[in-house]
Amino acid sequence: MDKNNYASSVLNMPATGAIIQSVSQTEGAIGYVGLAYETKDVKHVAVSYDQGKNYVAPSIASAQDGSYPISRPLYYYYNQDKKDAVSSFVDFILSEKGQQLIQDVGYVPLKK
Secondary structure, eight states: OTTOOOGGGOOOOSSHHHHHHHHHTSTTOOOOOOGGGOOSSSOOOOEESSTTSOEEOOOHHHHHTTOSTTOOOOOOOOOGGGHHHHHHHHHHHHSHHHHHHHHHTTOOOSOO
């Protein structure tokens, strides 16, 4: 974006659905939503990380290997004194079945 400040003309939306609706109704608009929201009506755009020499499309593979420049991690935080209450959930999410479920709904699993 050539180091320009576009904040005064940017619409900050409260949720993914609002972003998708606003972009669909505004000619020339673009939005940023998670990979899981890509559909036939919500298309991705390849992004350059080196001033237009190379472009990388968003995908599970490009998010995992770090080549897609605008991916980000998601962290779970919990109180250590509540470990017993959340450990079965964390164990499931990190299991093979949990990681497959994450991928099935369009999110990026931790494990390849």
